[in-house]
Amino acid sequence: MTNFSIDTHLSPIKKEKPNWGELEFGKVFTDHMFIMDYKEGKGWHDARIVPYQPITLDPAAMIFHYGQTVFEGLKAYLAKDGRILLFRPEKNMQRLNRSNDRLCIPPIDEDLALDALKQLIAVDKEWVPTVEGTSLYIRPFIIATEPYLGVSASASYRFMIILSPVGSYYKEGIHPVKILVENEYVRAVSGGTGEAKTAGNYAASLKAQETADQKEYSQVLWLDGVEKKYIEEVGSMNIFFKINDEIITPALNGSILPGVTRDSIIALLKYWNIPVSERRISIDEVMDAYRDGQLQEAFGTGTAAVISPIGELLWNNEKMIVNGGKTGELSKKLYDTLTGIQKGDLEDPFGWVTEIK
């Protein structure tokens, strides 16, 4: 890897590590963070690793008013042999730059960002948790910092990477989730920001998630914003169906987030000579398949859970119980294979895994 000049200021204090067996998601942060600033005319500059600490911004900073911001999410895993592994991190940096383009944020140097990420993890390597199923969650993000209330692209930005050791998504092994099909609220629409990883999409989703929580469903399934008919994605996962032996996932249509896990699952299925249809699929088609006994499996894909089998879909008070509410065979096989590759337990025929030295 190229070596960019990244100043490193080590923290004089090391925080106490939490109990790796009791980690939650995204509540504990490591000892250091990466920062790089942007100024119009000067470009990205001052790449540095510093102690994890609060940041100070003018109350008029544009991030607080107009939401010009993008982020990414990926994980580092500890292999059994002690190596620290990243899974396709270059895909996240590419997506960050695609998000930047949609949000009018100046592009970052993907190689530098990747290098920064690796150096940061190397500095905080003791924070990669060692318990089965745990990992180090990595959150790169960019915020607009210019103190100006005009609605326009900011003249200055801050790029940061923070790290958080996270627990296993499935405390008692992989198990199916219940998903609520959302009929009222809309997450994104073609021409909007749905395919970018940007704050506003998540802000828009909170109200629907609140209803799901009340009804004890774990996430919502979004339908398209135009006809409220075609399936888009789940809260923070893409979705796949197995219907009458066809594997189907909604095509990337401009309003769906192009997930790295989604892409990897498609590659894996093709590698196994299992055809995948990336196409439009309506909720009616799923319901018809269910009624005909042809809805064999459904699962979500995303960095957090890797594969989430879906045991139940609720749509307009009609329940679809998928595969008897149990984890399907394909879901299980995909989960085992992908997590196996990610943790270095299985052979990696795609060259997806990168070691941090």
Add this chain to the structure above:
Amino acid sequence: MTNFSIDTHLSPIKKEKPNWGELEFGKVFTDHMFIMDYKEGKGWHDARIVPYQPITLDPAAMIFHYGQTVFEGLKAYLAKDGRILLFRPEKNMQRLNRSNDRLCIPPIDEDLALDALKQLIAVDKEWVPTVEGTSLYIRPFIIATEPYLGVSASASYRFMIILSPVGSYYKEGIHPVKILVENEYVRAVSGGTGEAKTAGNYAASLKAQETADQKEYSQVLWLDGVEKKYIEEVGSMNIFFKINDEIITPALNGSILPGVTRDSIIALLKYWNIPVSERRISIDEVMDAYRDGQLQEAFGTGTAAVISPIGELLWNNEKMIVNGGKTGELSKKLYDTLTGIQKGDLEDPFGWVTEIK
């Protein structure tokens, strides 16, 4: 007005005031700001006026990641007799709470917020600029502050009010703007966050605005996100047309921001016995009217410019020159009346104006 207990810490230094004749929008801030914090279980607390200063947040604060935030915008005017006047500020506080509801942010006490706003302006009263056409822009906003990377409503928030003296929108008197009808990007869709004043809507608009800037159009006109056919609103204004003597403005449909200026214009027109149609209006209808010589006037309404006559609309490379590119009679009359009421020059039959003591 009720007197809430708001701690006031005056700034030891007073910043130099800018030249009132050379003010831009939203670049200079006053000596003080208002802050109030929220914590789950404790509610809103610690209302205080403090010196204008940077704020410090954890890099994991949810505002930086999931955009859970709302804001408002209104103005204080200096009357000829020295009184400082606010225009319908209670409408802004009501809208702030409607936005809060959509964004899952706990409601604020509207009376307290109004009182805080008045006390803050009273403290910084020397910052209300005195030159014709200038005013003090007021920006209340709320941000999610919990350091947590889970996608959910934050457990803590900060409500702030900052003040910025702003110049006249029209340096050489009211004059028409050129507007680009947007065909590719979408701002909001029914079921989304369009009727809330929240960051993500503005982030989504930057890309289209960039194109407008390049083509030398001042703002974009958004069409609906479903059929890309019906008129919604302009970048930061609602829109009105006068077609064949009918005054038309798009009905509030869930994706349009319900403007305070829009509401005031409708009230004013009704007071003058001029009927207003709040209804769906397609861009084709406007184009047909233009071709038939029936498109008499078009104007935007919003806090920044109050009334912006529209001199030209560009749609699919077809130009509609409205009223010969000049300010229409009705636009001018509405502008003079509304700004007259706001500045205390004209009688206020609606009780819209509130004095700050």
